[in-house]
Amino acid sequence: MKQSWVAGAQAPDCDFPLANLPYGVFSTAERGPRCGMAIGDSVLDLSELAAEELLTGGDLGFDRPALNHFMTLGAETWAAVRARLTDLLAEGGDPALRENVALRDRALVPLDKAQMHLPVDLRGYTDFYAGRQHAFNSGSILRGPENALTPNWTHMPIGYNGRVSTVVVSGTPVRRPLGQLMSADGPKFGPSQRLDIEVEFGAIVALPTELGQTLTVAEAWEHLFGFVLLNDWSARDIQRWEGQPLGPFQSKAFATSISPWIVTRAALEPCRRPAPKRDNDLLPYLQEDADYFVDVKLEAHLKPEGAAKASRIVQTNTAHLYYSAPQLLAHHAVCGCRMQTGDLLGSGTISGPERQSFGCLMEQSWGGRDQIALEQGGSRIFLEDGDSVILTGWGEVDGQRIGFGGCEGRIAPAPKAVGKAF
Structure with a gap:
């Protein structure tokens, strides 16, 4: 494999060797x-x-x-x-x-x-729910394992339109949101007490479509430019109260962090992998004629305020996704929705089969039931003010990392009051 003459590019732990070029x-x-x-x-x-x-x-x-x-x-x-x-x-x-x-x-x-x-002028943001283990885990917490997956889940990618105005680049502080919270005595108002992360993979749309135009999965792959790390911060208590019947709203709209570097399809070409085993045949418009999944290791690290080192809290892999990025785009466009240059598609939380590979704190604490031990001491159930969360990710090609750098956010306290006090 060719090497670069630029300083640092040959280091074994370098995210940005010549084979990457994000x-x-x-x-x-x-x-x-x-x-x-x-x-x-x-x-x-x-x-x-x-x-x-x-x-x-x-x-x-x-x-x-x-x-x-x-x-x-x-x-x-x-x-x-x-x-x-x-x-x-x-x-x-x-x-x-x-x-x-x-x-x-x-x-x-x-x-x-x-x-x-931000690497692109973002035009739209859609977050999906494309990880089977995450869908099963979260459904089990909320409805029990016998009703964990809704009947439509194995037939199409489930998603919702997010707020592009609050997508921020790595390093931007994340303010704890205020909102309505469910209690035994009815709704109350205040800061979210169940602030969470979501370890995701984001795809960047490069080539637009016209209103009414549809895409095959193969065509959708050609419309994608590359990928970013994505942390879709989530207020689980606000989400639980507001989510019926239309799904997430303010519980997701306050911040979504992405990494500053877009790793291209070309760089990840050697990391492509086949689709997972399906529960049932997909409808023809979602069927794939090539390997559109990628093998990218993902980690999340939590660093409490004042701590000397961060603790790794998640180890997972994009190979755990059930739907690929071009399937997400093809499904998004099949109704005739106009896609634009700079659209961002989030995969949804990526979880593997073991607790350490669960991609959010809600799953790792099993709905707040269990403490999550930190490698460097202490524990968490959900995020505290001052906590920093850093996502990292990389593929491997001939022993070299095809890395994304980091995607970091630090939790700032909620506003003390509504209105001008902010």
């Missing part, structure tokens, strides 16, 4: 947001390469504060740019960047000097 948007103290690519310990400023005419293909949009324009250019352009950047960054490749000291100093920005932003 896209993001960053700024520096000297200049505002523009498009970049993670390589080793650096962000490669793609706008600098475009200005020096080291990248061909017309206006790639890398001087803009979002990747939307580049994503609309399609798979042929994406592949050509990836091949060109691989050549510029590879040992023994084109020396136009490596041997141009002035350009190299401008274009390679240390990761710790870069401020990361």
Whole structure:
């Protein structure tokens, strides 16, 4: 496998080797947001390469504060740019960047000097419920194991439209939400006491559809640009009271965190895996003619305020999903719903068969019944103010990590009052 000459790219624990090349948007103290690519310990400023005419293909949009324009250019352009950047960054490749000291100093920005932003101008956010173990666990907690899965669950991806306005990039604090809570004496109002995480995988839609247009699963795969880590923070007590009959609303609308780096389909190509065994045949429009699942390890770490180290609380894998990202997109579009460049599709919580692989605290505590022991001492049932949660994820290709970096959020206290006091 080719290696990069950029510092840090050959380290065994590096998330960003030459085989990865994820896209993001960053700024520096000297200049505002523009498009970049993670390589080793650096962000490669793609706008600098475009200005020096080291990248061909017309206006790639890398001087803009979002990747939307580049994503609309399609798979042929994406592949050509990836091949060109691989050549510029590879040992023994084109020396136009490596041997141009002035350009190299401008274009390679240390990761710790870069401020990361949302990588795309998000147009819509839909969260699904595509993990079978999570659906079974949460259904068992609420309704008992005999009624855990609703009759429609094994026939189609279940989802709801979320709030794109509160999707935030990793590092953005998450304020504990206020809302109505169920009690024995009727509803009361106050801060959520059952604040939770959801370990998810997000897919970014690149190519739009027209109103009324449908997609096959194969076509939907070609409309996707890549993937991000996603934590759909959840207020379980608010959700329990408000959820009937229409499902989540304010319990999910206060914050959803995503990682700043989009790992492309091309980078994860060697990680593709076949679909899981089905409970029943899917209807033809959801059937797959190729391997559209990916093998990506996911972890969640919890760091209490003042703690020296974080404790790992979740180890799971995207292979535990029952529906693939292109199935989610194909189902979303089958009614004729117009999909847009920059739409975000969340997988829903990803849980495996063991307690440690359950992707949220509600499952791990079994609805609040059990304490969750932390590796570094102490325990949790749900999140406390000051807790930080960090998601990490990576595929493996020839012994190298195809990583996403981190997706982090810290819980800030709820507002003390409603209105201007905030």
